[in-house]
Each structure stands twice: as C-alpha cells, then as structure tokens.
Amino acid sequence: MTGFNHGITGAVIALTVKQPVLAVPLSFVSHYFQDLIPHWDYGVSREADKNGNFFTKRFNLSLLADFIFSVILMIVLAILFPTHKLLIWGCMAAAASPDLVWAYYRLYREHIKMQKPKYDPLSNLHHKMQWSQTSAGALVEIAWAIAGLSIILSMR
Ligand SMILES: [Zn+2]
Secondary structure (H helix, E strand, C coil): CCHHHHHHHHHHHHHHHCCHHHHHHHHHHHHHHHHCCCEECCCCCHHHHHCCCCCCHHHHHHHHHHHHHHHHHHHHHHHHCHHHHHHHHHHHHHHHHHHHHHHHHHHHHHHHCCCCCCCCHHHHHHHHHCCCEECCHHHHHHHHHHHHHHHHHHCC
C-alpha cells in the first residue's frame, strides 16, 4: 500500500496502544499484513515490475505525491494530538519503513547498478505478500484512507 496508508495505520496503533515499546514494533509488523490486502500499483504493472522497468515518470510522481501527503498528514496529526506527537510520528515511520528496503534493491541494485539482485528472505516474502497490485486497487487505498482518518478523528 501507499506510505500514506501505512502511516494512517501506524497513527491508529499509536493512539490505541499508547505504549511506545509495543506500539512501534506493532506498527512495523502491521506493514506486512496491510500489504496482503489488494492495493494500488503506483502505476507500475506486474510486467514492468518483472522486467525491472520500475522508475517510470508516473511511478516517480506517484511516490513523490505519496511522500508529500504523508508529511502533511504528520504535521496535521501533530497539531491534532500534540501530547502524542512523537509516538504518532514514530509509529507512522515504523509502519512505512519496511518499504525502504526497495530503495536498496530497486533503486540502488537494479536501477543504478543494473544488477539482478537476489532478495533476502524477508524481502522475498514482503514481495510475494503483495499478491494483488492493480490500478483498481486505488479504490481500496481511498477506502482505507477514509476509514483510517475517520477513526483517527474520532479519537480526538
Ligand atoms: Zn510493503
């Protein structure tokens, strides 16, 4: 899913669990389960994914928009929940962080170094767990965002 939606899940966990020692690891683990849900493909087809043809203009713009919206969400949540600001930020970052591994494999190894890297076992699993990535998955992302933001607002 998008970093934005992983961040929403992290924020919900932060506001529900409230104990950093539990909430931060839970947020990290939530990433993998959330990736099991059919989601948006960021404009990268399964074919392009296989051929390592990943960094299209559409993908880059989608990723940039995802990042900008995520930062805006972090700022808004810090204003709405000043006492839990750091915990929310920590959980949002933890929930989105597993995807940073793709900066290493896809951007550095495949795109820059032009290699065909073998993924480590966790990344292999992470990749396989995302069994459904389609453009229609954008509807799931929108539904997740609306539901998650409603839950967060109800916790004020
Ligand atoms: Zn992921």
